[in-house]
Amino acid sequence: MGYIPSHSLLPGVLARDARSIARLLTRAESGVDEARAALDEAYARAGRAHVVGITGVPGSGKSTLVAKLVADIRRGGRTVAIVAIDPSSPFSGGAILGDRIRMADVAGDPGVFVRSMATRGALGGLARGTLEAVDVLDAAGFDVVMIETVGVGQDEVDIARAAHTTVVVSAPGLGDDIQAIKAGILEIADVHVVSKCDRPEADRTIADLKNMLSLELATAHRAGWRPPVLPVSAVQDTGVGALREAIDRHREALAADGTLPARRREIAQRRLLRAGEDILRERFAREGGQRMAALLDGLVARRVSPRAAARALIEDMATGGEG
Numbered sequence: 001m002g003y004i005p006s007h008s009l010l011p012g013v014l015a016r017d018a019r020s021i022a023r024l025l026t027r028a029e030s031g032v033d034e035a036r037a038a039l040d041e042a043y044a045r046a047g048r049a050h051v052v053g054i055t056g057v058p059g060s061g062k063s064t065l066v067a068k069l070v071a072d073i074r075r076g077g078r079t080v081a082i083v084a085i086d087p088s089s090p091f092s093g094g095a096i097l098g099d100r101i102r103m104a105d106v107a108g109d110p111g112v113f114v115r116s117m118a119t120r121g122a123l124g125g126l127a128r129g130t131l132e133a134v135d136v137l138d139a140a141g142f143d144v145v146m147i148e149t150v151g152v153g154q155d156e157v158d159i160a161r162a163a164h165t166t167v168v169v170s171a172p173g174l175g176d177d178i179q180a181i182k183a184g185i186l187e188i189a190d191v192h193v194v195s196k197c198d199r200p201e202a203d204r205t206i207a208d209l210k211n212m213l214s215l216e217l218a219t220a221h222r223a224g225w226r227p228p229v230l231p232v233s234a235v236q237d238t239g240v241g242a243l244r245e246a247i248d249r250h251r252e253a254l255a256a257d258g259t260l261p262a263r264r265r266e267i268a269q270r271r272l273l274r275a276g277e278d279i280l281r282e283r284f285a286r287e288g289g290q291r292m293a294a295l296l297d298g299l300v301a302r303r304v305s306p307r308a309a310a311r312a313l314i315e316d317m318a319t320g321g322e323g
Contacts, residue, residue, distance in 0.1 A: 053163030
């Protein structure tokens with residue numbers, strides 16, 4: 001079969017055809033211009049799914065927890081899509097696909113779609129095309145779309161600008177009390193999970209998180225919602241139902257206190273700024289040419305600051321290099 005135009009994939013996406021979805025996601029991740037109109041149409045048709053971000057330090061058991069959580073959600077009849085952000089392979093630049101292996105138990109369910117995406121050096125724990133992938137899966141009619149981030153610590157705050165509900169997973173014995181303060185986890189978490197709660201150190205981690213939250217330094221801006229701290233053991237399958245209930249309660253709270261539209265607006269603002277940055281970066285690389293080389297000489301010699309040089313480059317491209 002030859003190349004199928006992206007706009008021809010949309011009917012299959014809207015019918016939740018796995019092959020059509022996968023092809024359009026590949027084009028979103030690659031950033032091909034030909035897919036732009038189809039992705040814009042997917043964005044226009046999205047907006048119904050509950051977007052849940054799952055993040056935390058490496059080794060906290062996020063993928064195993066996500067698989068158990070998805071199974072619990074499916075028992076209630078809702079459909080789920082997962083965008084699992086993998087570290088890039090150092091050899092191919094592609095996703096290592098470890099998350100798909102760990103989610104094998106749910107990947108065969110027709111009501112579940114799993115997609116791994118490589119970071120390819122992107123910062124913030126998200127991959128290029130992550131949010132457009134969410135648009136496609138949302139437009140396909142999945143009730144819940146989960147983003148499991150790569151787990152890189154301080155850069156994880158980007159997930160809070162992409163999801164309606166952010167779940168932060170900590171594990172006992174990993175120094176998560178210090179990590180939480182460093183990474184701003186108290187500020188971004190809507191729900192805290194302490195995984196591997198069968199371990200003896202878990203009680204201390206739970207107590208530390210609750211003590212920090214009791215200071216209310218991170219919860220003042222959340223109106224009536226107070227992030228819960230939930231002990232969970234994915235291996236023993238305990239606490240997963242409570243996590244699903246907390247996620248649902250948070251969505252209900254966002255709707256009840258009127259903050260859901262504000263959160264959607266924050267996400268839209270972040271996407272607008274990120275899209276602008278991407279467009280400028282691509283144009284710099286494509287059109288900078290000799291002008292950029294001259295500005296770099298000035299930067300190296302410290303005759304001009306980086307901000308002033310960037311402004312000069314933007315102005316030069318806006319006037320077509322005249323003057």
